[in-house]
């Protein structure tokens with residue numbers, strides 16, 4: 001082979017490599033709730049939610065329950081795969097000796113953005129867990145000395161890490177709505193929840209995080225649990241896709257406030273990259289055109305549940321007696337009435353990676 005051809009071959013190989021692996025995150029640190037818990041609640045004993053430790057949870061991909069609130073992989077798992085990283089180990093597994101070299105997942109199913117005291121003071125005493133965002137942040141701080149030894153080595157480690165702050169906050173509203181709070185009343189919670197999320201984001205930046213992704217809330221008005229608990233005889237309460245308008249408007253309001261707060265953080269920390277993940281917009285795309293996305297079972301009805309128009313029955317929730325999982329979860333977006341299927345999470349993760357639902361896109365990090 002002559003030199004010119006060899007040069008071209010090397011050039012093409014290099015370009016090809018750069019295009020297929022444009023990223024170099026070496027680890028992922030995640031904070032959140034059941035949308036991204038990869039096993040913490042289960043490792044803690046899962047007293048509040050024991051069915052998470054049994055099939056049909058996990059039936060599609062892992063073929064056994066892993067503590068993920070889905071039939072398979074979550075958004076965080078698909079992001080890890082995209083960067084050729086191992087699945088992010090739950091914090092409680094790291095405490096038992098699993099390696100934290102490629103990151104740690106602090107997310108805890110049921111977790112809130114606000115601390116448990118906030119809810120106790122308001123007589124909201126149904127929390128699944130007290131492991132709020134602040135508690136998770138303190139776990140991160142406690143673990144830090146095991147990850148890196150001084151400021152320089154920590155900065156170097158965290159610069160190559162992706163920090164996911166959420167989704168978190170959805171439960172703060174769930175707990176309040178399920179106990180009968182109205183949208184108007186709950187709007188007063190939004191600045192507090194958004195403040196907790198942006199405070200945690202700032203705290204991580206102060207700890208050395210340079211690449212952060214902060215997701216918004218899902219269109220809760222399209223979820224089987226809300227559609228069932230807040231079923232209305234009034235047609236005007238629904239949009240043309242069958243979702244409850246008031247709850248979606250509430251989620252949008254939360255998201256608009258998060259986006260504003262992130263803009264302010266970007267001004268304060270111009271050297272870090274803060275990505276907003278538009279879970280709402282990504283999910284709405286398959287709610288608008290379910291068939292186009294392969295969701296032949298529909299997007300409002302849960303795959304796994306105990307009957308009713310949305311296959312969500314509070315007396316027979318997925319995993320409990322009287323419930324049943326659908327044959328093929330890949331044709332549903334909603335898994336158990338509250339959480340999404342692996343198929344839906346895959347779609348959303350790809351939309352974050354290619355930038356159609358994240359600003360800026362996850363995959364455009366300069367090398």
Ligand SMILES: *[C@@H]1O[C@H](CO)[C@@H](O)[C@H](O)[C@H]1NC(C)=O
Pocket residue numbers: 121122123
């Ligand atoms: C909470 O409940 C207790 C006992 O039922 C009651 O005395 C108290 O006033 C309630 N507090 C609020 C803030 O509603």
Ligand SMILES: *[C@@H]1O[C@H](CO)[C@@H](O)[C@H](O)[C@H]1NC(C)=O
Pocket residue numbers: 116127128129130
């Ligand atoms: C949360 O904390 C309260 C007050 O300390 C306690 O009574 C409750 O059992 C805790 N809940 C959980 C799920 O750990």
Ligand SMILES: *[C@@H]1O[C@H](CO)[C@@H](O)[C@H](O)[C@H]1NC(C)=O
Pocket residue numbers: 306307308313314315316321322
């Ligand atoms: C909900 O579950 C209970 C308990 O299994 C059952 O008796 C009831 O018929 C179910 N409701 C619907 C609407 O399927």
Ligand SMILES: *[C@@H]1O[C@H](CO)[C@@H](O)[C@H](O)[C@H]1NC(C)=O
Pocket residue numbers: 346347348350351354355356
């Ligand atoms: C990005 O990914 C989403 C979800 O898989 C897909 O619908 C969309 O077409 C993709 N966009 C581009 C520009 O590749």
